Amino acid sequence: MTGSLSSSKGPLWRGRALAVLGILLCAFSLRSAVASLSPVVDLIGEDFEVSAAVLGVIGTLPPACFAVFGILTPDLERRLGIERLTVIALTAITAGLIGRSLATDSIGLLAGTAVVFAGVGMANILLPPLVKKYFADRIGLMMTVYTATMAFSTFVPPLVAVPLADAAGWRFSLGIWAAFAFAGLIPWLVMLFRPGAPAGAAATAGVDDATFDADDGTDDAVLAATGPIATAPTNRRLVARLARIPLVWALAFTFGTSSTMAYVSFAWLPSIMIDTAGVDAATAGFMLSLWAFIGLPAGLVVPVLVVRFQATRPLFVIGSVGALVGLLGLLLFPRPELLWLWMTLFGLVGVSFPLALVLISIRTRTPDSAVLLSSFVQSAGYVLAAIFPVLVGILHDVTGGWTIPILAVIAVLVLTFPAGIAAGRRVTIEDEWERRHGTW
Structure with a gap:
């Protein structure tokens, strides 16, 4: 016997447009934050020294931060709520990307990168439950769109990072990705401050x-x-x-x-x-x-x-x-x-x-x-x-x-x-x- 839904699936966008946008913009920021740095490291090195040791630390920061904040995120989510913690995560990504683009030495570059990956580490944990909460009747479709967005944001930054840096400098090449993380904040802030229950409640109840x-x-x-x-x-x-x-x-x-x-x-x-x-x-x-x-x-x-x-x-x-x-x-x-x-x-x-x-x-x-x-x-x-x-x-x-x-x-x-x-x-x-x- 195979599983089935007794109730019809709700339209993806009806009552959940903000959740769709919030999830997709958050997903885009997870990989673009990781993939946008390494292509322009040599250009950064023309302004200040970036040692091999610093590069080694930067290389291990993503999974290390993901592991640490993966452990911390459930307690934070229980206290703050999943939407509020998503806002915090995207704020950290935005601030870290901007801070990294303004760095004047390798310590600043390292610090900005650590803040970025702290936010990414939290968002990594939160996205699958967000999909489950708001799209329990459309998990397959939303996971498809969400993971495809992450894949797209993995190979695009390496392709455009150097041309952007050649045209406007490496700081612009690094900082431009903060715009997507900041845009991802807006849907979640709107949902937090508008009256009424979360849109995901109705979706979950329909399964x-x-x-x-x-x-x-x-x-x-x-x-x-x-x-x-x-x-x-x-x-x-x-x-x-x-x-x-x-x-x-x-x-x-x-x-x-x-x-x-x-x-x-x-x-x-x-x-x-x-x-x-x-x-x-x-x-x-x-x-x-x-x-x-x-x-x-x-x-x-x-x-x-x-x-x-x-x-x-x-x-x-x-x-x-x-x-x-x-x-x-x-x-x-x-x-x-x-x-x-x-x-x-x-x-x-x-x-x-x-x-x-x-x-x-x-x-x-x-x-x-x-x-x-x-x-x-x-x-x-x-x-x-x-x-x-x-x-x-x-x-x-x-x-x-x-x-x-x-x-x-x-x-x-x-x-x-x-x-x-x-x-x-x-x-x-x-x-x-x-x-x-x-x-x-």
């Missing part, structure tokens, strides 16, 4: 119980808001419970591997291609953009395929196997004329990111549970993502080549494969707990 098969382990059409919920225990008790649920760890490893592939690629993929294939920096940068671009169609199709067609496991296999073949091709046949093929195949790992995000939304019954699950999964995943770019650099320095670092990245993909298959089980974390321990 009936979902049922699902126990035999095939694929996703249901919707797993949002399933059944009556017992009185929720405190956040601290819930976090302790999450750590005892195998499904949660499967989701965390799946998300962590996706993030690891992204940050290893942003940090080292151009250098790997330059050293192994003998291409120039411009070609390596273009190939990195090609790798990132593959995430755009993935963001468009993955949420719909998961929510509507229950395709979690096939998608995970396609992404993992494609990435393995791409990395092996880069390792064994690093020819310039084949790089486009290896980057396209390796880019299929971009399937894992929207897959992990939509699973966070549909593997819980309520928005509150989604906040906690999002926090746990992303914090644990970003710890792995913070470690591996540094580890790849160390392995390269020790061995003097890229064979061992690439094999280490391949090992992560292989070791995560069982977790990805387990994450395809069509149950919620509340179901898992109740099956093992009783009432949630």
Whole structure:
């Protein structure tokens, strides 16, 4: 038996236009804030020294901040509310981007970047629960639009950062992205200060119980808001419970591997291609953009395929196997004329990111549970993502080549494969707990 909705889906925009705009502008700011700095580092270095140590810290700041603020966000959300905390996160991103563009030394650059990623770390956790709260009847569609927006904002900044810097200076190139974060503030501020209940209440109420098969382990059409919920225990008790649920760890490893592939690629993929294939920096940068671009169609199709067609496991296999073949091709046949093929195949790992995000939304019954699950999964995943770019650099320095670092990245993909298959089980974390321990 497959799940179904007994009530028709509400129009996406009716009563929720501000939520749509707020989610999309926030999603755009998450990746543009990360991807807009590295292309203009050399130009910044013409004004003041940016040491290798500072660059190394900046490279590890995103996943490190994401992990730390992923832990803090659920308590902050419980005290302040999800909309207020979203405003705080976007304010931090806006202020950090402006501060970074005004930096006069490497310390100012580092401080502005830290503020940016503190805000991004909070917003990372909040977006899946926001989708669940306001669009419980349209999770597949909104996750599609949201993850596609993130993919779009990943490959656009590297393409335009240098032309913008050449035309108006590196400060403008860095600061322009603050406009999107500031624009994202406006819908949430309007919703906070207007009278009446949040628009998401009606959307969530329109979703009936979902049922699902126990035999095939694929996703249901919707797993949002399933059944009556017992009185929720405190956040601290819930976090302790999450750590005892195998499904949660499967989701965390799946998300962590996706993030690891992204940050290893942003940090080292151009250098790997330059050293192994003998291409120039411009070609390596273009190939990195090609790798990132593959995430755009993935963001468009993955949420719909998961929510509507229950395709979690096939998608995970396609992404993992494609990435393995791409990395092996880069390792064994690093020819310039084949790089486009290896980057396209390796880019299929971009399937894992929207897959992990939509699973966070549909593997819980309520928005509150989604906040906690999002926090746990992303914090644990970003710890792995913070470690591996540094580890790849160390392995390269020790061995003097890229064979061992690439094999280490391949090992992560292989070791995560069982977790990805387990994450395809069509149950919620509340179901898992109740099956093992009783009432949630």
